[in-house]
Structures are given as structure tokens and as C-alpha cells.
Amino acid sequence: MAFSTERRKDDTRKGNRNPYLADQANGLSLVANIVSGDKDLRAIQIDDIVDLIFSSCGHIRVTDEIQLSAQLKRLTERLKTPMRYKVLNGKSVIGVGGTFSAGKSSFLNSLLNDKSVLLPVAQTPSTSVSTYIMSGRDENITACNSFGREVKLNAEALQAISHDFREKHGLNLALYLDFVAVQSAAFPVNNVVLLDTPGFDNGVDIKNLGDKTRSQQALKSVDRLIWLVPARNATASAGENGEINFIKNLSKDLEVLLVISKCDVQREVYTAADPQNNYIVQKIRNDFVDNGINICGVIPYSTVDTDWPNGNSCKKQVIDFLQRTSRTSRTVSDIKGEINGIINSLRNDFYSSSNELEKQLNTIASQIDSAPNPLDIPSLIRLHGVLGSQFANIKFDKEIFENSVTKLNKWVSERLGA
Numbered sequence: 001m002a003f004s005t006e007r008r009k010d011d012t013r014k015g016n017r018n019p020y021l022a023d024q025a026n027g028l029s030l031v032a033n034i035v036s037g038d039k040d041l042r043a044i045q046i047d048d049i050v051d052l053i054f055s056s057c058g059h060i061r062v063t064d065e066i067q068l069s070a071q072l073k074r075l076t077e078r079l080k081t082p083m084r085y086k087v088l089n090g091k092s093v094i095g096v097g098g099t100f101s102a103g104k105s106s107f108l109n110s111l112l113n114d115k116s117v118l119l120p121v122a123q124t125p126s127t128s129v130s131t132y133i134m135s136g137r138d139e140n141i142t143a144c145n146s147f148g149r150e151v152k153l154n155a156e157a158l159q160a161i162s163h164d165f166r167e168k169h170g171l172n173l174a175l176y177l178d179f180v181a182v183q184s185a186a187f188p189v190n191n192v193v194l195l196d197t198p199g200f201d202n203g204v205d206i207k208n209l210g211d212k213t214r215s216q217q218a219l220k221s222v223d224r225l226i227w228l229v230p231a232r233n234a235t236a237s238a239g240e241n242g243e244i245n246f247i248k249n250l251s252k253d254l255e256v257l258l259v260i261s262k263c264d265v266q267r268e269v270y271t272a273a274d275p276q277n278n279y280i281v282q283k284i285r286n287d288f289v290d291n292g293i294n295i296c297g298v299i300p301y302s303t304v305d306t307d308w309p310n311g312n313s314c315k316k317q318v319i320d321f322l323q324r325t326s327r328t329s330r331t332v333s334d335i336k337g338e339i340n341g342i343i344n345s346l347r348n349d350f351y352s353s354s355n356e357l358e359k360q361l362n363t364i365a366s367q368i369d370s371a372p373n374p375l376d377i378p379s380l381i382r383l384h385g386v387l388g389s390q391f392a393n394i395k396f397d398k399e400i401f402e403n404s405v406t407k408l409n410k411w412v413s414e415r416l417g418a
């Protein structure tokens, strides 16, 4: 493991006050704490099982295969680490995404309103690890390392887990961390979890390579998305920096709330009588809608003035949105039920495909029996043979399918502690 011994010159930066950033020995102890633990092999194997379920459907016609496969992956993703499941169980997960420095972490800090727990914020690329934020009776920060093990952290360690750590110590902590979960009594809504993600940049930025993949991976399993676009970007088309494609690749028809961030620095929006209908805000919205993104609302926002606009606080608008979402959150039985629903839909497809083939085979067999012209018989026999081997393939695939489903069900029951 590379750990830089070089002393950084920019000791006047905020990192100097953070013990894990200012002192290499402390930084190293944080790394040692994070990387301890054994790998959870069962979490890895489940991906293979899900893949096998869908590859066993290769000889049948599956309705909405891409959607079902994405849905099943999303559900198993949630159950992968016991901690992730514990944290997300029964809650609606809303991802917060956007380009670098769009204001995602500041936005979440402003909602959290808890000065003792703050997500790292900076003008340079900052967030490096996906972080779940939710309500809780006590303040609690827990990281889950890439081996599936839980690690308790304090507020200073949370601040240090950022790109600043790599700047100071030459080591990317994101490589060893799956996610961080922050619980705070100050979080305004129960049953909703917000997910802060690293920003992405479609340009070739070697230093930050991996952030885009990390946020894409994390955002694939969310129920809804809050997408931040800074107000000043309105003149550029939203599609130009790859945001549209990025969202489209997450999951089909994902509902997106657009938050137009940093409105306080865009005079036309900030002083508008009706910021929602300001042309900059509408231009950003239309770019997304015209490109096929399912936009469910637009909220112009400012983290430095959350009461703005007068009489219609942007923060309150976001909290109202979260409260509406919390009424549709998922529970354990929903997860099991949803998985069963996907499996039953695939079973039905197996049933109808083999039924259809069987009918065709019977028809051809009776045609062979009663063929008035003996010259037709060889071609009918050939066709019967082709369809017969297709039928046999499906029977064989069905066994693999049921076998994999048994393994999946066992894994799900283990994860749910049932």
C-alpha cells in the first residue's frame, strides 16, 4: 500500500485542522481501521447466481428482460451486506447526484442541519465515497469496508474521507470503502435515506478516474434521484457533459427531482419574483425533459439562504418532497415479494414458451401421421427434430433456473434473518 511520506506544503488549508489529514500517523491509523476484516464471499457469489438465472432464460421469450434483470440486481444489491440491508430496510432510498462541485454535499448538509456531523465540502472534487444519510435516535457514523465489515467512525473521520485525504497522504480511501452511513436526530424525515455520491466529470481527468463508476454503481440501486445542476450552467445544454446519458444508464424511467443549485450566485434567478418559472430554471428542466428524463419536479435552491424564496422556502419544498416519498417506502416483505414477483414472471415465460412448443410439436406429429403426400414427411420430421431439441433445451434450462432460484431464495432468507 502506498502511503506518501512527503509533507504537503498547503498546511494552511482546512485539512490542517483535521487530525486525520494533518497527521500522517493518525491518517494511517484510520486506514488500518478501515481495511481490517475478512471478505464476504457470499455477497460476490449472488451476482453470479442472478446472472445464471437470466442466462438460463436464453431459449425462451422473456417479457421486459432488461428491466427485470435490473430490478433483481437492485434488490439483491440492497441485501448484499447485512449492514446495507439493516440501514436501508423499509426505507426509500433517494440518490443525490450531479457533476463535480454541483453542490451535492452542501445541499445535504443544509438539510441535515446538524453542525456536529458535516459531509466534506470543497471547491475542488471532494466526495470520494457513497454516503447514506438518515434519521436516527443517536448520532452514529458507520463505514462498511469493501470486505463487508462495519467500522465505527467519528465526525472528524467522516470529514477526512474525501479527496483531500489522497491529496494529503497519497492514498485513495475510496478503494477500501463500500459506503458510509450517517444517522442523525436532526435529519428531518423518517423512512427516507439520502445518498451522497462522488461527482462525475465526463472529461478525461486521470486523478478522479473511478468516481463516475462509483457514483453510477451506487445510484443504480436507488428508488428516486435528486439531480443537482448549478444555476450558472444554464447556457450549456445539460446533455453536453454526459449527465443525460449517465441518468439514462441508471435505471429505466427513474423519477428525477431536479434541484437547481447555487441560485444565490445567479442574480436573475435569485431576484426573480417566481424562480420556478424563470427562463434559466425552465431551460435546464426542458433540456432534461426533451431528452427523455422523467422529471417529477424542479426546485431552485440555495444552501446559503434556505428560506429563499420569500414565503416558499426551498428547503421546505425539498423536505415536503422527501415526506411524500417516505409514504411509499419499501419493507422487508416488499423486497421478498418483489423478488418472488420477478421469479414468477420468468416462470410464466418458461411455462408459456414450452407450452407453445409442445403444441407445435403435437401439431407436427399429427401432420406426420396424416400427411396425404409422403414427400412432405421428411421435412416435417426435420422440423419436429429442431423443435424437439429446442424443447429439450428449455427443459434443461428450466432445471438450471430452478436450481439457481433455490440458491437465491436461500441467500435472501439468510440476509433477512428469516
Ligand SMILES: Nc1nc2c(ncn2[C@@H]2O[C@H](COP(=O)(O)OP(=O)(O)OP(=O)(O)O)[C@@H](O)[C@H]2O)c(=O)[nH]1
Pocket: 098, 099, 100, 101, 102, 103, 104, 105, 106, 107, 120, 121, 122, 123, 124, 125, 126, 127, 128, 197, 198, 199, 200, 261, 262, 263, 264, 265, 301, 302, 303, 304
Ligand atoms: N454560493 C453558493 N455556494 C455553494 C452552494 N452550494 C455549494 N456551494 C459551494 O460549491 C462548492 C462545492 O460544493 P460541494 O457541496 O462540495 O459540491 P459536491 O457536488 O458535493 O462536490 P463533489 O463531492 O466534489 O462532487 C463548495 O465551495 C460550496 O461551498 C450554494 O447554494 N451557494
Ligand SMILES: [Mg+2]
Pocket: 104, 105, 106, 120, 121, 126, 127, 196, 197, 198, 199
Ligand atoms: Mg460532495
